[in-house]
Amino acid sequence: xxxxxxxxxxxxxxxxxxxxxxxxxxxxxxxxxxxxxxxxxxxxxxxxxxxxxxxxxxxxxxxxxxxxxxxxxxxxxxxxxxxxxxxxxxxxxxxxxxxxxxxxxxxxxxxxxxxxxxxxxxxxxxxxxxxxxxxxxxxxxxxxxxxxxxxxxxxxxxxxxxxxxxxxxxxxxxxxxxxxxxxxxxxxxxxxxxxxxxxxxxxxxxxxxxxxxxxxxxxxxxxxxxxxxxxxxxxxxxxxxxxxxxxxxxxxxxxxxxxxxxxxxxxxxxxxxxxxxxxxxxxxxxxxxxxxxxxxxxxxxxxxxxxxxxxxxxxxxxxxxxxxxxxxxxxxxxxxxxxxxxxxxxxxxxxxxxxxxxxxxxxxxxxxxxxxxxxxxxxxxxxxxxxxxxxxxxxxxxxxxxxxxxxxxxxxxxxxxxxxxxxxxxxxxxxxxxxxxxxxxxxxxxxxxxxxxxxxxxxxxxxxxxxxxxxxxxxxxxxxxxxxxxxxxxxxxxxxxxxxxxxxxxxxxxxxxxxxxxxxxxxxxxxxxxxxxxxx
Numbered sequence: 001x002x003x004x005x006x007x008x009x010x011x012x013x014x015x016x017x018x019x020x021x022x023x024x025x026x027x028x029x030x031x032x033x034x035x036x037x038x039x040x041x042x043x044x045x046x047x048x049x050x051x052x053x054x055x056x057x058x059x060x061x062x063x064x065x066x067x068x069x070x071x072x073x074x075x076x077x078x079x080x081x082x083x084x085x086x087x088x089x090x091x092x093x094x095x096x097x098x099x100x101x102x103x104x105x106x107x108x109x110x111x112x113x114x115x116x117x118x119x120x121x122x123x124x125x126x127x128x129x130x131x132x133x134x135x136x137x138x139x140x141x142x143x144x145x146x147x148x149x150x151x152x153x154x155x156x157x158x159x160x161x162x163x164x165x166x167x168x169x170x171x172x173x174x175x176x177x178x179x180x181x182x183x184x185x186x187x188x189x190x191x192x193x194x195x196x197x198x199x200x201x202x203x204x205x206x207x208x209x210x211x212x213x214x215x216x217x218x219x220x221x222x223x224x225x226x227x228x229x230x231x232x233x234x235x236x237x238x239x240x241x242x243x244x245x246x247x248x249x250x251x252x253x254x255x256x257x258x259x260x261x262x263x264x265x266x267x268x269x270x271x272x273x274x275x276x277x278x279x280x281x282x283x284x285x286x287x288x289x290x291x292x293x294x295x296x297x298x299x300x301x302x303x304x305x306x307x308x309x310x311x312x313x314x315x316x317x318x319x320x321x322x323x324x325x326x327x328x329x330x331x332x333x334x335x336x337x338x339x340x341x342x343x344x345x346x347x348x349x350x351x352x353x354x355x356x357x358x359x360x361x362x363x364x365x366x367x368x369x370x371x372x373x374x375x376x377x378x379x380x381x382x383x384x385x386x387x388x389x390x391x392x393x394x395x396x397x398x399x400x401x402x403x404x405x406x407x408x409x410x411x412x413x414x415x416x417x418x419x420x421x422x423x424x425x426x427x428x429x430x431x432x433x434x435x436x437x438x439x440x441x442x443x444x445x446x447x448x449x450x451x452x453x454x455x456x457x458x459x460x461x462x463x464x465x466x467x468x469x470x471x472x473x474x475x476x477x478x479x480x481x482x483x484x485x486x487x488x489x490x491x492x493x494x495x496x497x498x499x500x501x502x503x504x505x506x507x508x509x510x511x512x513x514x515x516x517x518x519x520x521x522x523x524x525x526x527x528x529x530x531x532x533x534x535x536x
Contacts, residue, residue, distance in 0.1 A: 069264065087105075091160075101137035104124065108133070178201070202219055207224065230248055313502075324356035335476045336472075345420075375512075
């Protein structure tokens with residue numbers, strides 16, 4: 001008899017009386033605790049990566065300004081239309097005298113997400129947002145929960161959101177305290193992974209005939225919204241159907257969903273979200289503290305890769321880059337081409353450096369840095385600070401993190417802007433000195449001697465030939481000296497770049513390890529501070 005009464009009350013809706021107001025001293029204590037908790041949560045948000053929507057859960061606790069519990073009904077690998085009966089069963093109130101709002105809600109359009117919020121009276125004009133339709137209805141909380149401490153007491157305290165699917169409705173889901181997943185396919189319910197860090201439940205909605213089946217998995221609760229809705233329809237027809245109503249309602253097990261929706265007030269809902277936050281943070285910190293073996297193995301691998309990279313870099317330096325510089329001086333711009341291609345010296349040098357300044361070495365260098373960063377990301381290392389120590393010329397300096405990976409480009413650009421410009425200017429200067437100071441005078445003066453002083457053409461021609469030969473020889477020697485200096489300086493810059501990058505690889509790795517150890521200790525301390533705040 002007692003069981004029948006309790007089942008009957010699940011079909012009755014009643015608004016509870018207001019809860020007693022807290023005393024000023026108690027309210028001040030609660031506010032102080034919330035302030036301390038929020039400070040620790042802000043520390044967590046700054047210190048921990050956004051793993052498994054961690055930041056969204058923290059924001060939910062920090063910015064829940066309306067003080068409402070929010071639960072979401074989410075189709076689990078099925079179409080929303082196949083499980084829409086669950087929301088109908090949750091809100092059903094067959095003994096109510098005014099069910100106009102319920103009939104409108106059961107005929108809702110499923111193109112957008114649905115928000116059910118309490119309103120003193122039903123407004124037929126629904127509020128349509130970008131991706132959500134809001135129904136303001138005067139639903140009520142089952143009396144069972146209004147008389148239970150720690151449960152939702154009044155409809156004003158809760159919003160219920162029914163979404164189309166998880167992927168397209170995350171902006172709404174992340175603002176909810178609990179996700180209730182619904183599925184009508186047993187194979188999917190038992191085999192598909194449910195990955196959600198928020199507090200959640202999974203219900204398998206079956207036909208009434210199968211509602212009595214026991215769950216084959218602890219993660220799945222079997223219900224039948226069809227049986228619950230059939231029971232509510234019978235009671236709406238006539239109170240004489242009470243016995244059938246109670247039997248179907250018990251068979252439907254819809255009370256499991258009601259517990260998930262209404263069984264936790266705001267304090268309990270936030271406490272459960274807080275538990276998931278602490279659990280996620282502890283998983284991250286535990287992995288960081290247990291990563292010592294992985295770090296040792298990766299350090300050995302990085303050492304071997306760095307040594308191999310250095311050997312390959314010097315090989316490319318001595319072969320590809322050196323040959324390209326020789327080709328620049330001997331083939332692209334030899335000394336005799338300066339007479340008609342002197343304005344192309346800088347362009348030719350720039351192209352040589354752009355294509356042949358250790359491209360394979362640079363790619364491999366970026367790969368090693370990427371490997372280090374990937375290892376750090378996989379093991380939840382915190383981001384490196386904006387600046388990182390890098391050794392240059394035997395001393396340790398501070399460089400921006402992004403500058404380390406740009407060392408090759410920076411060095412190449414420096415050679416182009418300095419050495420290539422000097423080579424171009426030297427070519428112009430030596431050509432002008434040769435033309436104006438040697439060749440042009442030794443051509444013009446003999447011709448003037450022939451014209452004014454009756455010198456023989458043979459003598460004039462000999463002087464002219466001598467002038468051209470001397471000028472060509474001077475230009476050749478000057479160009480050889482200039483290109484040799486350019487080649488040696490470029491090779492020296494390349495060697496220094498390789499040395500700096502080799503140290504940069506190791507320093508990047510050391511910086512990641514040091515940063516991780518400091519952050520792991522700090523993160524553990526933040527978690528402990530939060531736990532301490534909750535127990536005070």
